[in-house]
Amino acid sequence: MKKQWRLLSLVSLVALLLGGCGKAFQSTLIPQGEVAKMQYDLLLLASAIMIGVVLVVTIIFLYVIVRFRQRKGQENYIPKQVEGNHKLEIIWTVIPILLLLVLAVPTVTYTFKLADVSAIEKKNIDKDTIVVDVTANLYWWEFSYNNEKLVTSQDLVIPTGKKVYLNLKGSDIKHSFWVPSLAGKMDTNPDNTNKMWIKADKSGTYNGFCAEFCGPSHALMQFKVKAVDESEYKKWVASMKDLDGKKAVASTQEQEGKQIFEKSCIGCHATGSNDNRPPSARIAPNLANFADRDMVAGIAENNEENVKKWLKDPESMKPGNKMTGKYGNLTDDQVDALNAYLQTLKVEK
Template sequence: MKLWKTAWRFLPLSLLLFLTGCMGETNLTALDPKGPQSQWLFDNMLLSLYIMALVTIVVFAIFFIILAKYRRTPGDDTIPKQVHGNTALEITWTVIPIILLTILAVPTITGQFMLADTEPDPEIGEDTVYIKVTGHQFWWQFDYEDEGFTAGQEVYIPVGEKVIFELHAQDVQHSFWVPALGGKLDTIPGITNHMWLEADEPGVFKGKCAELCGPAHALMDFKLVALERDDYDAWVAGMQEEVDVPTEGVLAEGRAVFEANGCIGCHAIGGMGTAAGPALSDYANREVVAGYLENTDENLEAWIRDPESLKQGNNMPAFPDMSDADMEALIAYLRSLDVQN
């Protein structure tokens, strides 16, 4: 009786956890595959589920048949026929699991070779996109080394093409994961891992760090943006161009604030500055601030003034004493950084 009472106490918590899982973000799920990798993972998961369901149904059917047919009745002391040593039965219940495991093993093994094949697609050849990914506490750096620029927090790829990712970590172990497009792979300091992803259709796909990496691990999000090839090439061309430095008006004031406060020492813009922090060349098109907050002026100001309160353990310095005029000019300048126009 005490056991049942304890179970009932945990029922509301269990329902809450279940509902929390149902209310996940759009695209942050492996159950709506948008690429060949994620489709393979989804199909293999369904195959496993079907086999487990079949085994469960058969076992319970046999169980209830035996309960009904061979149940002991009052006055009946007969012993049912024993099957110990029955060679045919023993072969049967040995062979059936082997067959089921083989059904699971064949697609699993062939799929592993498919997932591990990080050679470029022959049909794409020299146009294959290579992206170097570096995990930081707590943001993502994307280096397009062949194209000669760096992006931060948002990675762009062309639709329908195999894109090769080279994975690194700057500080601690992270894990690169875009659930709608494929599985996860760790980024480990001192070790280089490789993986590939492909998107079947244009869209914005949410990504996560899937390895506990510090106090703000849960907020280490990023976006993968899949574009048609022409749109992707246009974005690349925009990222490769030098960003014009404004010389007058509020944008010039904002640029001056950006430089005077040392922001350019960490945030590269159009080939200028460093990548110690996320590059900001295309900041106007970012959907979020700090990887997870809606990109509004209020959230951006709150982040600049006190980043630690919004993302614990990050390395960005705070600017609590920046004047309202300087803050307004700085935000206006960041909003002007748009390589897609």
């Protein structure tokens, strides 16, 4: 019995310690934006009410079992009965109603505020309003900036302190858009478009995930939200618009890589941010600023080793992805050349 209690105590302690772990870029308990803060406040309010109710009921329960426990010589003693006491019945009916009101009023208020996307539902959207069409694919994310007329993938860049409206849609099956530190999740469906907005309070990079099981690489379907100040955001937009997929290649290896890319990869991947193709034709991530991204395939650090590993055997990094089998086996020299070319796809500083 002692061993069982020790094991239980150890597991509880480990769970408690792990529960205290968290970083701003991926924790729902460290909100970094207005939406996340509202949801966090509701969580605290609901938790406080529930804990309060449990404490009160527990105290009453302990009082009753101690105060009215059976004592020697009082086996037949019956305490005073309160059944039918109108005052008590009113009290324990009114209190739950008040608690529900305390929880319901802010919940309803926040729900309507979070669902307010009227700014992008009107006929003429203000040119300063940032609207991004988010398309979820197996197993990657595409971001199309409406007013800016540019397309990118895997990295969603937004300005701090400003609402960013999102049109969420799935290209194949149901996925779910979730950036824990900025907002709760919302599904992306193939048949309809869901809308939401997010706002980041300060600059930083936040982790995003698919929160709906969608296949063998569901847990690997990740992306980044990069929040930058507004001036830097405008510079980024201007620089991205200058990318046209015709980056200058200097070395012989880069030129060879470009030739391989245009022969084997260009049918699926675009290298210019001004992608005018319909979403249905954009069947693979846009690589316009590939060399500027933090991650390869959304999950591994963007370095030479991981790029080459992905090019050589994408299935080993992300099972079930659509790139597997799209081209023949590449030699080591071809992989080196492709990597060299991909490193030229970046925003000019």
